[in-house]
Amino acid sequence: MPQRYYTDPEQFGAETERFFFNRWVCTGRAEQVARPGDYFLAEIGAESLIVTRDTAGILRAFYNLCRHRGTRLWSEAEGSFDGGRIRCPYHAWTYGLDGALLAAGQMGEDFSRADYPLHAVQVDVWEGHVFIHLGVPKQTLAEQLAPLRQSFAAWQMAVLKRHKRIVYEVRANWKLIIANYSECLHCPSLHPALSRLTDYLGAKNLPPSPAFIGGSMGFKGSAETMSMDGVRRRAYLPGLSAAERKLVNYYVVYPNLLLSLHPDYMLTHRLMPRAVDHTQIVCEWHFHPEEMVKPDFESADAIDFWDQTNREDWRICELAQQGVRSRAYTPGPYSKREELLQAFDRVVAEDSARTP
């Protein structure tokens, strides 16, 4: 892609508008809002959202600002709203979990609380992943991801529980991170540990769709999962076929969820673009709850492996960012192992060409 896709703040603004404010964006896990009153704050671009479950058990999402003077309502990243009320810290305007304005002091005669509910936004769940849409969806989340339903059913993602989160701040454009995730041609030179476990030439990619790209890779030798030594220290996820036990699925669900399904755990990366050259990445490791309660439950092998691989990847993405800003930069040729990048580039180019 031409330089401006990675370096121009205006292009970044346009992409934020099209890919993040006008698509289903992954923001967390349903287990974070399991009970009424539970909430977590999500960020999309510079926007802060409250995701919560109301007293009727319905999942809700609101812009995180008071209708009175626009004050940011809530600052703690996650928790539970006391008494099922959201109270603005400034003048104590108070909202229900469904967003209704319940109390506002000293207002005039002609003021009607019904006119000032929280600004609601669309929220939905796919296999335990919470997505938010700040615009008007053309498709439901289920429609958009229907082609993936069958492929991942056996993993029962909704059942898995988050065990570990690491947040990375990366000085690279979000698209360079997606590009990096979408090919393993770089694995031999960049990831010696990973390359001992898996053969990049064995990657099998699905035909790219407008909603996702991805594929699977098998193991080398006696490796049974991605970990420092390839040893699998947890039971296979229940329901996996013999074939599914022998590979890892790597998918980009546009625009910001990287989904890595292992035989014994799930790894997710959520990309949060901050600036044209800055992306926050929330990486989480999810395990089966039956494994997590075992006294000898282990996770360090999987965490350390991917933390190291992550750091290798972020470093090279930052070097890519530094290079593409040069006046000498021109897009280079793709190899035979980079077809997913081309598909992604096309989606970005098409969306950018459309009028917003």
Added chain:
Amino acid sequence: MPQRYYTDPEQFGAETERFFFNRWVCTGRAEQVARPGDYFLAEIGAESLIVTRDTAGILRAFYNLCRHRGTRLWSEAEGSFDGGRIRCPYHAWTYGLDGALLAAGQMGEDFSRADYPLHAVQVDVWEGHVFIHLGVPKQTLAEQLAPLRQSFAAWQMAVLKRHKRIVYEVRANWKLIIANYSECLHCPSLHPALSRLTDYLGAKNLPPSPAFIGGSMGFKGSAETMSMDGVRRRAYLPGLSAAERKLVNYYVVYPNLLLSLHPDYMLTHRLMPRAVDHTQIVCEWHFHPEEMVKPDFESADAIDFWDQTNREDWRICELAQQGVRSRAYTPGPYSKREELLQAFDRVVAEDSARTP
């Protein structure tokens, strides 16, 4: 007010031009320049000014830059000019306290020192407060503040002495800070300590003027001043009537002086806008000199009380700043206790609409 008033750097530039470069702006206290040669540096926007008293006892203010190559002349925040000379550290061009160029080395035949005095600006004093005007005043400072003369005469502000200064850097637009200062509807939810001493429903506001807004509030129960416990540890300021001893006056003198007159001390805040979302606030506590020399003089009760209240206010102003930048923000309705804010909004809107 619409979002751009709080988030748009261009709007901020226009406001700096109209409110800070084209009005009387409070920059300090006359006691800082009591004797000839005394000076302090003032900042208005990105401009640095020298305020000093010349050998004839006349108060003077100059842009803080040399006429030779434009070098910043002086960097120490306050003090006294040795020998009544201001000497540029670069090439030693030397000025008198009246701004006249006294010496400049190696200049050509046709050079005349009379052509290169320091750039002078208007400076004046109101009740001990030093104001600077970088443009051409339409009114003298005395004319502008004439309506306040009678109201505050009893406090004898010029006599009071600064005892303590705390400088705060607040990540909020300067107008949000003025708005916050101009209503106490938020006091019950935000300021528990303050709300024990004073009743926000008892606020009595003067009709708003183009030069200031404000009013007074009485005490609750046995409270006699604003302090951690409401106990007054200093004599009443001399000259206050029985009625004046029972209230605190809170005034905004546009554009940047917040004046809080207590029965036993004066609190001032000077706002120094740094960016559309960043304001420096210089907060000072001033007491009567007769109190300050007493062996048992106490001030911590007043300082701690307002420092805590300040921090509560700055925090909520920062949350307001975070909220109003959201794409979902729309100005909300004012309550019956926010009429001063509406008056301030009108002044800002009118000034912004005028051609500069």
Added chain:
Amino acid sequence: MPQRYYTDPEQFGAETERFFFNRWVCTGRAEQVARPGDYFLAEIGAESLIVTRDTAGILRAFYNLCRHRGTRLWSEAEGSFDGGRIRCPYHAWTYGLDGALLAAGQMGEDFSRADYPLHAVQVDVWEGHVFIHLGVPKQTLAEQLAPLRQSFAAWQMAVLKRHKRIVYEVRANWKLIIANYSECLHCPSLHPALSRLTDYLGAKNLPPSPAFIGGSMGFKGSAETMSMDGVRRRAYLPGLSAAERKLVNYYVVYPNLLLSLHPDYMLTHRLMPRAVDHTQIVCEWHFHPEEMVKPDFESADAIDFWDQTNREDWRICELAQQGVRSRAYTPGPYSKREELLQAFDRVVAEDSARTP
């Protein structure tokens, strides 16, 4: 010069284009790339360059980015390329020291390595100083600096070796630093140590050329070099005449080399503009190799002297930067000792007026 020359980012962009991307720019010393495989990274504006010597002994310079995806190739500031290969850390594209692409994995049938060499740029050496030209030179480096050849021949600069480097980050426009270097009218007020050794009124300047400005200054009293006490602790550089031993040459080789030739050592400053108000300055002390191997070789006298003088100069340049951004700033008159500044101003103004 008008304010915008020192404060306007657009003017800075234009100057970067004209003075740094379209002239010979000094980036280091030939001794850093003495043997094949030796390299150092150079920066010009936001561009990173690799300067290296190939197996045939030819000096080479390349943009520091891979032709595949634009990744920054190399990050270590200097060293030697193992095995004479430059290997991209991302997908292992591998280049020779002459820039030829030697290996690229998994490329298609119609891919030709010959189409993707590193982007080469012009590099040349003058008296041991390495210069790079990112555009199309109108003159060779030798032609441009021909008028200086005779003047400095006796110093044998190519023979001298770097002994010490100090890097300064200065919050001032690069032109203010050149202006500061080009007159000593400020020496009596700013540099007491320097002024004990040399008389600014004794400066003898060459007529300004389009490629450089400069002149020489003699010593005061018994001083024999620029050092804390004026004592010379090293032999005179071989080949200097009696007259040359009695002075220091101070030259600006446009746009970024400040060359200070002492009777017993060479001082260089390389200016690296980072932003309109930020310049990185690489200061190096170079001595004769025969002196450096002596057991009693001393350098602290020269290093400490110039480090102190540098800091005095950077400080005043930063004050100048602060002053010129004032709305009250207007260019002031030049003294009789600032004729080189006027020459420099003319070069900048002429180059800025030309269409790029």
